[in-house]
Amino acid sequence: MVTKASGAVCGECGGRTYVIERRGDLAHARVCTCSVRCELCDGRGYAYETREETFSAKVGPKRYEVLVPCVCQHRAKQMAHFNEVGLPGVMAHASFENYQPAVPAQGMALNTARNFAYTFNKTGANKGFILSGPVGTGKTHLLGATLKHLVLEVGMQARYVEISLLYATIRRGFQEGKSGGEIIGPLSEVEVLAIDELGKGRGSQFEMETLDELIARRYNAGRTTLFATNYSLEPERRGTRAAAPSGYRTTEDSKTAAREGELLRERVGERIYSRLCEMCSFVELPKETPDQRRMRQELDMRPGPPPGGMRSGR
Ligand SMILES: Nc1ncnc2c1ncn2[C@@H]1O[C@H](COP(=O)(O)OP(=O)(O)O)[C@@H](O)[C@H]1O
Numbered sequence: 385m386v387t388k389a390s391g392a393v394c395g396e397c398g399g400r401t402y403v404i405e406r407r408g409d410l411a412h413a414r415v416c417t418c419s420v421r422c423e424l425c426d427g428r429g430y431a432y433e434t435r436e437e438t439f440s441a442k443v444g445p446k447r448y449e450v451l452v453p454c455v456c457q458h459r460a461k462q463m464a465h466f467n468e469v470g471l472p473g474v475m476a477h478a479s480f481e482n483y484q485p486a487v488p489a490q491g492m493a494l495n496t497a498r499n500f501a502y503t504f505n506k507t508g509a510n511k512g513f514i515l516s517g518p519v520g521t522g523k524t525h526l527l528g529a530t531l532k533h534l535v536l537e538v539g540m541q542a543r544y545v546e547i548s549l550l551y552a553t554i555r556r557g558f559q560e561g562k563s564g565g566e567i568i569g570p571l572s573e574v575e576v577l578a579i580d581e582l583g584k585g586r587g588s589q590f591e592m593e594t595l596d597e598l599i600a601r602r603y604n605a606g607r608t609t610l611f612a613t614n615y616s617l618e619p620e621r622r623g624t625r626a627a628a629p630s631g632y633r634t635t636e637d638s639k640t641a642a643r644e645g646e647l648l649r650e651r652v653g654e655r656i657y658s659r660l661c662e663m664c665s666f667v668e669l670p671k672e673t674p675d676q677r678r679m680r681q682e683l684d685m686r687p688g689p690p691p692g693g694m695r696s697g698r
């Protein structure tokens with residue numbers, strides 16, 4: 385944490401040295417004005433580091449100084465990585481701190497995402513997560529908070545894609561003579577990928593093949609993938625109902641759910657679904673979880689002074 389000479393923490397970045405703000409459609413990270421000129425290296429970008437090594441047993445250990453990139457360079461790189469994530473601008477404010485669970489399942493979703501982010505193993509395998517639930521329940525918010533932490537605090541490279549935008553981009557690419565693989569390639573290789581709105585789309589053969597290829601490539605390479613979906617998980621996978629005995633939901637219920645086309649398994653197919661089961665832990669938010677967007681609109685429409693509701697935590 386950076387404090388000013390006065391000892392006060394910067395009011396703009398809270399001592400983080402960077403600020404995330406909306407720039408056009410995307411969330412953008414920049415160095416905070418308090419840290420534009422690095423005090424550690426005086427803006428040179430490099431600093432001396434003292435090392436000790438024994439080159440010859442006769443002479444014994446020797447101390448020497450080397451020039452190494454300063455932490456500010458490291459920061460700049462992480463911010464450049466953040467600006468490649470493609471996180472929607474509306475998620476610029478999203479953090480774990482300003483996510484408020486309204487129902488217990490949201491508390492579970494928050495814990496799952498936060499634990500994942502804070503215990504991320506940079507060199508080993510990491511099991512991802514799938515958040516399933518109705519619109520406006522903060523699924524994209526938690527994906528955003530997770531990617532932010534992984535890129536800016538852990539130092540990973542990550543990408544965010546909304547599935548129907550991805551299909552559209554590939555289709556447009558075809559018209560420009562690009563192959564689907566050119567677009568899928570970087571997404572299958574990035575260290576962490578978040579796929580939002582899984583199951584959305586027309587379910588065409590093109591879409592299914594694209595998704596299948598992307599997930600298969602990431603699965604085979606053991607890479608971490610996170611998902612959010614409006615579709616329901618299988619009854620036995622529902623974290624929030626895990627305590628209920630299996631078979632608690634009658635086959636009639638399952639049939640109804642399937643008929644309404646609301647099961648993720650039906651949307652993505654058996655092959656992809658079974659891979660997801662291996663790659664991720666599941667959290668499902670129940671139907672009655674309140675829609676934050678609608679709640680906010682209702683608050684906005686109320687006469688009187690604007691509510692002090694949501695903090696914009698950076
Ligand atoms: N539990 C929550 N606490 C704080 N903000 C929330 C919460 N749930 C949703 N929001 C906010 O409401 C808006 C809609 O949430 P979003 O993550 O887009 O929902 P979803 O992806 O589930 O449809 C966003 O601005 C998000 O930051």
Ligand SMILES: [Mg+2]
Binds near residue numbers: 525612
């Ligand atoms: Mg969303």
Ligand SMILES: [Zn+2]
Binds near residue numbers: 397399401
């Ligand atoms: Zn600052």
Ligand SMILES: [Zn+2]
Binds near residue numbers: 423425455457
């Ligand atoms: Zn520096």
